[in-house]
Amino acid sequence: MDKKNFRAFIVSEIAQGVFQSRVGIRGIESLPAGDVLIRVRYSSLNYKDALSARGHKGVTKRYPHTPGIDAAGEVVCSGDNRFAEGTRVIVTGFDLGMNTSGGFGEYIRVPSQWVVKLPDGMAVRESMVYxxxxxxxxxxxxxxxxxxxxxxxxxxxxxxxxxxxxxxxxxxxxxxxxxxxxxxxxxxxxxxxxxxxxxxxxxxxxxxxxxxxxxxxxxxxxxxxxxxxxxxxxxxxxxxxxxxxxxxxx
Incomplete structure (x- = not known):
């Protein structure tokens, strides 16, 4: 992918109450506003992700949407000086993957308050095993x-x-x-x-x-x-x- 587009798992409502999922291409400009752009390397699969992927409006209110309530990777750019480019980070919880585009895409953009630096000695993949x-x-x-x-x-x-x-x-x-x-x-x-x-x-x-x-x-x-x-x-x-x-x- 080029630096403007990325692959993501996308769930769409193709008719009222009828949902379809696919791996497709999204533009980075389609990501929500946020302080930190992150290149996602790993995510994990949770029950809430399954609900979102099936169109559960109690979890995700707006579609098309990319689920994934967990994400780990490295910072691409940041408006917060705590997170320099290349910093390995984790995002979990908050609204990620619910109504904010989630970890089942190659990039996420989120508020800096959601971001945590990866603990020393922990691999990015290991963080998402947990x-x-x-x-x-x-x-x-x-x-x-x-x-x-x-x-x-x-x-x-x-x-x-x-x-x-x-x-x-x-x-x-x-x-x-x-x-x-x-x-x-x-x-x-x-x-x-x-x-x-x-x-x-x-x-x-x-x-x-x-x-x-x-x-x-x-x-x-x-x-x-x-x-x-x-x-x-x-x-x-x-x-x-x-x-x-x-x-x-x-």
Whole structure:
């Protein structure tokens, strides 16, 4: 591509409620106003990206649109002296990929407040291996520990464990020395979950079928939940006294 045009994944509304996606050419001048123009090297795939790509107006209000709520690459030009040309950066969250053209294009232009320098020692690709899912799992663990949780507190339940946030949470918790119980609706993923640190893998049906009582037998000291609904309800009722529960997701 030349310096005026770039490739992007573009979702268009071709008729009312009918959406079509393709890889096409966009002009850099079509990008929204912003302080920092970034050449995107890597992105990641999130549930919110799938919703945007399918035309979910609760996520993206205007089409045509380029999804991608994560992006990592290097600065091309910047109006903020914190980010010189060539600086390796990450953008995640805010409005990126929702109503602001996102990381599924070769370039993005965003406000400088959205931009974070890539940590020393981390490769650009590695940052997007973690992406929003890894950041969410990390924030959940941080909240648990700020509330006093330690590996000596007891087992930790992770729901939705075979999903993006869930498997990141399992790996992070195990790395920190916690005993992790992984709940999943995909029993075929048990081997994978054990390989990244889960001590025990349970079927999510076990949570869904728990008795409907105000309190259940105490089973875990903490929970990282990304599912919600009846599973979160059951997880809370089986949490130890003075335990902690975090929940995340749409």
């Amino acid at each position: 992406g929003t899912a890894g950041m969410t799992a990390g924030l959940s663990l941080m909240k648990l520990e700020r509330n006093g949780l330690t590996p000596n507190s007891g087992d930790i339940l992770v729901t939705g464990a075979s999903g993006g946030v869930g498997c990141m949470a399992v790996a992070l918790l195990a790395k920190r020395g916690y005993r992790v119980i992984a709940a999943t609706g995909k029993p075929e993923q048990s081997g994978f979950l054990h390989s990244i640190g889960a001590i025990e893998v349970i079927d999510r049906k076990e949570l869904e079928q728990m008795p409907v009582r105000a309190m259940l037998r105490e089973r875990w000291a903490g929970v990282i939940d990304s599912v919600g609904g009846r599973i979160l309800e059951a997880a809370i009722r089986a949490t130890k006294r003075e335990g902690s529960v975090t929940c995340c997701g749409l």
